[in-house]
Amino acid sequence: MATKQQTEQTLPTLDVKLKPFQLRSDKNPDWCPGCGDFGIVNAIQQAVSELQLQPWKVEFFAGIGCSGKSAQYLQAYGIHTLHGRVLPYALGAKIANPNNVVIATGGDGDGYGIGAGHFLHAGRRNVDITYIVFNNEVYGLTKGQASPTLEVGMQPKSLALPHISQAINPLALAIASGYTFVARSYAFDAKHLKQTIMDAINHRGVSLVDVHQPCPTYNDLHPKEYYTETVNSGQSELPRLQYLEETGYNGFVEDASDLEAYQAKKIAAIAEAYRLTDRVVLGTYWKVDLPTYADRLETNIPLLREYAPMDVPFHDDNMIANTDLSSACEEFVV
């Protein structure tokens, strides 16, 4: 494990600030009116604008489903991948070339369902990417089947019968799997979502932003109004949305080398992710600075301190391959 620990993120930035509309591609989204996807893609465009990222250094990967199309709408290198496989694509890209900023998106079915294995293992690696999950509890593009985040007993109008499988808790799962930044936001809380995405991109390591969003066509249980209506606390009416900082909870690990404090904080973060409430709690549940996959690679493979894997020189100016094979062949020489 790397001994030196860099915690500051260095991002490729512009001297000028592009307006969010300049970061829209000229392809128009074909989502249903009122879809939460609009809010999320807007927030991503705003975050990229605010951080002044060089758009050509941004690789924006997406899975399959309604959310998958988001890769077509940001004016950056947009890569629409396979169902459930967005994380392997994003990880492969970031490891090969750590100089680009890698953002991955996908739906709850894509990431927590068919891609669940990759979701879990991405935590173990701590590759420096940002993963934004569009969570609406249904598989929209195939007409509203239950996703892994739909609670047991629920029956959105698209289901013939009530749902009889339990939901997963993506935040707790991410914390347990080793993600080093875990947050929840909401598609139409533009300010919070933009800031959370910026924080996630600024975090050095693997970040999960689970974004609640309405599906106006198939999920009638949690429409936009659900998020704006108030909740009766017994004494007073409170807004549905609550921010973590209002609760006094703080999920930031100050010193990861203090293992006892680190473990205690991790357990507290998982407990917070499971806290029973009628409100939708937004905020950063967990953040810790640990060596990234690239840091650990550099320890094992010193040459990678100097070069990205894809940039290790292997030919001369005349395109003649010039890797010296003598150490590769040494054990075979007779």
Add this chain to the structure above:
Amino acid sequence: MSRITETSWMIGGPQGSGVDSSATLFARAMAVAGFWVYGKREYHSNIKGKHSYFQIRASHDVVRSHIDPIHMLATFEDSTAVIHAHEILPEGALIYDPGLTKPEVLEMDASVKLFPLDYEGIIRELAEEEGKPAAKLAIVKNTISVAASLALYGVGVDVLEEALKGLFHGKKSKLVGINLKAGIKAYEAIKAIAHAQDFKYQMQEQPNKPEAESRLLMNGAAACGIGKLKAGMRFQTYYSITPAVDECIYLEQHSEYGIVVYQAEDEIASINMANGAAVTGARVATATSGPGFCLKAEGIGWAGMNEVPTVIFNYMRGGPSTGLPTRSEQGDLLFAVNIGHGDFPKIVLSPGDMEECFEDGFNCFNFAERYQTPVIVLVDKALANSTQSIKKFADQGLRVDRGKRVTKVDSYDPADPSTGLPKFPRFQITEDGISPRPIPGTPGGIHFLTGDEHTEYGFITEEPAVRMQMMEKRARKLLVAANEIPEHLQFKVYGPENADLTIIGWGSTKGAVLDALERFAEQGKSVNYLHIRLMSPFPVDAITRILNNAKQRLIIESNFTNQLAKLIRQETGIDIEHKAVKYTGRPFSQCEILEAVKEVQEKQSRKVVLINGH
């Protein structure tokens, strides 16, 4: 007495008992003695206990395959002699531990010479001299078997010392001394047996000794890995699977090249990570074997659709399903050329020997980047796990071709991006079907990729006209590849022109056939060999011409349904009249090629099924 110029030697034992290291030491010793060496490794899908064996052929001339009978069987436990003694030639030798093996109960030729070797005694003696517990020295058993074999062959003890130094270098060099001492004792023990002097199959000294350190004792898996390193591959993904894992382990041991070998959580992750890295502009490959190759189908289709240069090495083992995990088969050919749903171009190569492994390991990246499409390399386990002495690879002057990879867009000045962020026509319709490919990070190169059908900028479309243009564009690349890939990388004919019989084959079968061609030449038989390496795009015209001109045709392959014969028929309309197959999971021996040809020439057999090997 007369000595021989070529021999077949075998060692066996339970897995984990050092059979591999014994065989490697023996092969190295014979190579040090100046012989040319070929070794075949057979093992179970098991960590410890099941029977494995290694067969080594050593010769004055180049050898590329094994023969079935053996001159000498070296054993250090009780099971190997029971299984293999019947394969020993008349007047061959059996080396055995008299405390464990009773020769009188073995099924073998009565003339086989017996060489009991007191392993325990030698180890006890050594332990006393060294002041170490005998149990700690049990591992020198392997060296004892090898030294005894060398002594019988009449190969000097100096060769053993040299071979031990080659095997145990660096941190392990302290092991040379103790092994050499054990070896010398085994030498003496064998020399003390009176009939050792009369052993019929002693090796004649090599008159044309190749220069020391001019050769490599190589296996196919490492040869592929070395080709990839030369090609600049610095990222490989895999999921643990036999036999593909051998190449991955080898590469990971060479971190001095800056190579990342990534063990993914599963096969699907490993193909899609490779796709992601290839999109980013890396030279990247993933390695797998049958079951994993099946799981990669969707990812390979994505690479085809998005014109991404991903390289996939499929080490072929016996199928279907888990099949024969550690045995060899050429059973994935038709699957490889058809992998993925829908139509997209793929390049499929299949090397036939160590040199071709190196060449294809290098060239596959040139092809992938030039034609912007996935390249699949099929390597049979028999080749991956075989050992062969070869001349050092011709690795100078090899040209890297990165195709239409773009790292700078001249028309775009990023000084003030607020004046606009152009998009790039990544899938521009071109005459050759190949479009400029900016890699992410390139200002002015912004474009989109999607597995959906797309426009030239990569935006999703379902327009019939665009769909047609894009299908046609992608398909054109394969036609261009068929014309451009040099002929010697597509196929080669070995042996006399206008032969009476033309053998057709691919992959590791090449070694056994080339060795058989030398016998045919000695026997005055006119036989040649068409070796096919490029399976997609298939060299239709040339193969049609060669097959039409052949007088009689015999196709030989390691699978049940004659997959290459089917592919040839599909591509050329030619039905090859004689077929020989083997589907035991064991590779062809030279003897079996001779047998198949005999069956065809003498009995006009349409289909010959070969079965040799345990």
